[in-house]
Amino acid sequence: MAGIREIDKALFPIKNISSVIQLFKNQLEDACEPDLALLSIVAGAVENSLTCRSNAGLQVCEPVEPTSLPVLEFHTIETLYSKFHTIMKSAVEPNKGFKSYATRELVKKVSDVVWNSLTRSYYKDRAHLQSLYSYLTGSKLDCFGVAFAVVAGCQTLGYTDVHLALSEDHAWVVFGERGTETAEVTWHGKGNEDKRGQEIGKGVSARSWLYVNNRPVICTRHMEVAALVSAINPSLNATHDAFEVALLQQELLWLLYDLGHLKKYPMAIGNLGDLEEIAPKEGRTPCNVLFEEAISSARTYYNNQHVYPYTYQGGYFYRNKMYKEAFESWANASDVIRLYNYSRDDEEIYKEFLEIANELIPHIMKVESSGFSANTILKKPECFANLLRFYDGICQWEEGSATPVLHIGWAKPLVNTISKFDAEVRAQVDIVCGKPEDDTNKRANGGYYNNNNNYEKENGTNETDILTSLGSKALKDDQSTSNFHPSIEALTA
Numbered sequence: 028m029a030g031i032r033e034i035d036k037a038l039f040p041i042k043n044i045s046s047v048i049q050l051f052k053n054q055l056e057d058a059c060e061p062d063l064a065l066l067s068i069v070a071g072a073v074e075n076s077l078t079c080r081s082n083a084g085l086q087v088c089e090p091v092e093p094t095s096l097p098v099l100e101f102h103t104i105e106t107l108y109s110k111f112h113t114i115m116k117s118a119v120e121p122n123k124g125f126k127s128y129a130t131r132e133l134v135k136k137v138s139d140v141v142w143n144s145l146t147r148s149y150y151k152d153r154a155h156l157q158s159l160y161s162y163l164t165g166s167k168l169d170c171f172g173v174a175f176a177v178v179a180g181c182q183t184l185g186y187t188d189v190h191l192a193l194s195e196d197h198a199w200v201v202f203g204e205r206g207t208e209t210a211e212v213t214w215h216g217k218g219n220e221d222k223r224g225q226e227i228g229k230g231v232s233a234r235s236w237l238y239v240n241n242r243p244v245i246c247t248r249h250m251e252v253a254a255l256v257s258a259i260n261p262s263l264n265a266t267h268d269a270f271e272v273a274l275l276q277q278e279l280l281w282l283l284y285d286l287g288h289l290k291k292y293p294m295a296i297g298n299l300g301d302l303e304e305i306a307p308k309e310g311r312t313p314c315n316v317l318f319e320e321a322i323s324s325a326r327t328y329y330n331n332q333h334v335y336p337y338t339y340q341g342g343y344f345y346r347n348k349m350y351k352e353a354f355e356s357w358a359n360a361s362d363v364i365r366l367y368n369y370s371r372d373d374e375e376i377y378k379e380f381l382e383i384a385n386e387l388i389p390h391i392m393k394v395e396s397s398g399f400s401a402n403t404i405l406k407k408p409e410c411f412a413n414l415l416r417f418y419d420g421i422c423q424w425e426e427g428s429a430t431p432v433l434h435i436g437w438a439k440p441l442v443n444t445i446s447k448f449d450a451e452v453r454a455q456v457d458i459v460c461g462k463p464e465d466d467t468n469k470r471a472n473g474g475y476y477n478n479n480n481n482y483e484k485e486n487g488t489n490e491t492d493i494l495t496s497l498g499s500k501a502l503k504d505d506q507s508t509s510n511f512h513p514s515i516e517a518l519t520a
């Protein structure tokens with residue numbers, strides 16, 4: 028890297044949000060390629076100055092302009108920037124003249140430099156450990172931060188073929204002439220041996236949600252900037268955000284959105300949707316449309332193998348009491364997970380489905396059955412149909428998996444929820460076989476069906492009953508007439 032350019036240096040000392048925006052704008056629009064180290068250090072410094080205990084108190088009590096920031100001196104940034112260069116260059120051979128492609132050994136070496144310079148033991152899940160500012164001032168990084176630091180380190184060394192690859196809960200790198208080589212560079216989860224240096228899951232882990240069926244987000248340099256912006260964490264504490272940091276993140280995401288760098292990044296669009304729901308910007312795309320855009324991005328570029336776009340949207344509908352729509356989003360999320368095998372690395376998405384099934388849906392049932400709303404979802408067959416589709420996807424997720432998903436704790440809320448729908452509502456749900464002639468899910472006679480035509484996992488695992496694991500004996504024989512899992516179809520009897 029050529030070092031910090033005069034045009035960017037001129038923005039310092041940085042005193043407000045618009046100067047930070049301008050720096051990102053300069054880097055994204057006219058730099059040959061955006062300097063990840065510079066942008067991560069600046070974003071981390073701003074976040075740290077407004078959220079970390081030391082001076083947070085100062086900020087809260089002083090009435091300040093909404094966009095003013097604690098002054099950021101150029102010297103501070105330049106010192107950290109050259110420290111990062113020195114760490115990388117003293118340990119790894121730079122790519123003189125940008126001639127060659129990275130090798131697995133090179134990538135592993137950069138990962139080792141980062142890995143071996145981290146504090147021996149610290150709380151890895153803490154907030155504000157994602158940036159190079161955290162790495163260079165506190166020698167602490169979270170698992171995303173390590174992967175990002177490796178990509179930034181390779182950029183510093185002139186290996187511009189090394190890029191960040193992102194699933195919904197893990198990060199790794201791609202490299203080489205065609206960008207098709209892959210390598211683990213960070214850890215995942217708790218108590219798992221790291222697999223740094225190895226190729227990305229070829230074995231059973233390839234079928235787990237963690238590797239999104241080999242449909243990760245492969246970042247360009249500009250999308251790596253979107254990843255560092257998405258990773259900005261405005262949390263002050265468990266209940267409050269530093270509004271200047273949230274405002275900065277929202278403005279930077281809109282800048283990246285306008286430049287087209289979020290098109291293939293569903294989670295970043297979802298993050299922007301969450302921020303817009305809290306503080307809508309005049310004249311901007313409304314949050315509900317952003318959540319739809321995240322879903323169509325995942326459908327267009329990632330073969331609809333990502334779950335989070337549907338849970339972003341479902342969460343929005345739930346918070347806004349749009350329960351019928353929430354059931355549809357969650358059923359769509361379940362249609363994604365059903366084709367995966369559950370593995371021990373999939374805890375995050377397991378917790379997501381557990382919360383929906385055992386907290387959010389029961390809450391909706393309680394509210395809907397206590398109130399006198401004539402328009403209650405309990406009278407709507409399409410709500411019942413989507414609920415069945417939701418539960419059925421989880422049952423199928425478990426089928427053929429080495430690790431069980433469901434346990435008796437799921438059964439009570441499940442049966443409780445289903446029993447809230449009267450027989451004449453349930454009777455309107457037609458469970459039909461295979462792909463329907465037309466692809467709407469409402470039939471002429473007002474009946475509904477699950478319009479999923481593919482319940483076979485790629486490995487051809489057939490259905491086995493699951494309710495036995497839930498302790499219920501209400502099972503049909505295996506001549507079920509639907510492509511619902513027999514145990515779910517039994518519930519409609």
Ligand SMILES: CC1(C)CN=C(N2CCN(c3ncnc4sc(C(F)(F)C(F)(F)F)cc34)CC2)S1
Pocket residue numbers: 170171193194195196197198254257258294295298335338339342379
């Ligand atoms: C619907 C939700 C429960 C709300 N927030 C969700 N997020 C928040 C933002 N988020 C993300 N947002 C942008 N980019 C990334 S890359 C990434 C990751 F691959 F897991 C990594 F890199 F290992 F941390 C995570 C993630 C993770 C998912 S999902």
